[in-house]
Amino acid sequence: MESPGSTGRPRAAARLRRAALALTALAATALPLTAGTLAPAPAAADPGDTSKLKKLNAQIARLDKEYGGDLAKLKDAQYGVRKALSNSGKLTRDLEQARLRVAQMAATQYMTGGADPSVQVLADGDPSAVLNSASLATHLSQNQATRVQQLQKLIDEQQKAKAQAQAKISDLQKEIADLDAQRTRIKSLVKKYKPQSPTSGMGGVTARMLKVKNVIDTEFGPFPIIGCVRSTGDPQDHGTGHACDFMESSGGTMPTAARVENGNQVAAYAIAHAGALGIKYIIWRQRIYDLRSPGWRAMEDRGGITANHYDHVHISVF
Structure with missing residues (x-):
């Protein structure tokens, strides 16, 4: 209990x-x-x-x-x-x-x-x-x-x-x-010590072209790559070291809007400083600007982004 x-x-x-x-x-x-x-x-x-x-x-x-x-x-x-x-x-x-x-x-x-x-x-x-x-x-x-x-x-x-x-x-x-x-x-x-773009085909490039390459890279680089001397395809001035391609994209793709604008600036700069740098002509976006006959002129369609220079600015020197 x-x-x-x-x-x-x-x-x-x-x-x-x-x-x-x-x-x-x-x-x-x-x-x-x-x-x-x-x-x-x-x-x-x-x-x-x-x-x-x-x-x-x-x-x-x-x-x-x-x-x-x-x-x-x-x-x-x-x-x-x-x-x-x-x-x-x-x-x-x-x-x-x-x-x-x-x-x-x-x-x-x-x-x-x-x-x-x-x-x-x-x-x-x-x-x-x-x-x-x-x-x-x-x-x-x-x-x-x-x-x-x-x-x-x-x-x-x-x-x-x-x-x-x-x-x-x-x-x-x-x-x-x-x-x-x-x-x-x-x-x-x-600007003085900015990163440099990777390059290909620099052996045999002329001193004038080398100077243009360095100036453009300093002002507008780095680029995906800068290609200069080559003998394949239609080398034009590339075969003699008188030209470089400043790529705005790689792999044959169309550049972004920002890279297109960069290419526009490269081309405009090259034209403005052509006399001081010894630039002969510029090709960009299926157009050519020849300093021997100034003014942009449309080019024939060569069938591709790279062939028509939509992904790179081509610069040739005298």
């Missing part, structure tokens, strides 16, 4: 379990801790930081292209920003979890008048005895103090990490601004 005390113990424990389970639902609307216990909650990581970094990445990609390739100094600063933002984001998530735990603690105190059901449930034997235990009160006090201290530490770390991320973003912005301010000098340097 069960005694009144033994019957009451399971019921009391069940009530305490139900109170503990109610904490999960209550956590989202839990009462805040006593005023002054914690520093004000910091704002979550600024969503604008990711947008800033995205814009800075686009600027870096543009500068990479304009300034001759990998900008190692900017890439290092970029890495620092990413790392700092990642650290700030992780601490923000950890902080939210810690605040949830402390909020649960506050809700527990409010519902039970200071007792902690989650601890009580562990004492299935006699909840009443546990509630009356002086050692439990000491444990709860110490446990709460520790969690509050941990939360305050996370707040401090998160604020510090956010400040570091903002500082690194600012440093990266200054680096980019500095490069932008030196645009003229850097572009001149890049």
Whole structure:
């Protein structure tokens, strides 16, 4: 036969379990801790930081292209920003979890008048005895103090990490601004040492043609490839080293709109500087411009993209 005390113990424990389970639902609307216990909650990581970094990445990609390739100094600063933002984001998530735990603690105190059901449930034997235990009160006090201290530490770390991320973003912005301010000098340097196009058939090319090739490549390259001396097909001036083809695409395919525009600029430049460079004629997009009889003239259809010079600018010299 069960005694009144033994019957009451399971019921009391069940009530305490139900109170503990109610904490999960209550956590989202839990009462805040006593005023002054914690520093004000910091704002979550600024969503604008990711947008800033995205814009800075686009600027870096543009500068990479304009300034001759990998900008190692900017890439290092970029890495620092990413790392700092990642650290700030992780601490923000950890902080939210810690605040949830402390909020649960506050809700527990409010519902039970200071007792902690989650601890009580562990004492299935006699909840009443546990509630009356002086050692439990000491444990709860110490446990709460520790969690509050941990939360305050996370707040401090998160604020510090956010400040570091903002500082690194600012440093990266200054680096980019500095490069932008030196645009003229850097572009001149890049132009002087810009990447050169791969070439074929350079053996036997004349000195004049070599100069034209180098000037055009410097101004408008790199090209997919520049082909000069050859003896196959209809070599024309290629056979004697007096011509080069500046390819705007490869594999007999039609160039993109951007590459067509590049070809247009190559042809216009060659015409404008023909006198200084010794250029004899230019062929581009089934048309020929002969400096001995100036003006563009349409050519016969030779049956293909390459044969009709749609994928390359042909330049011959005297």
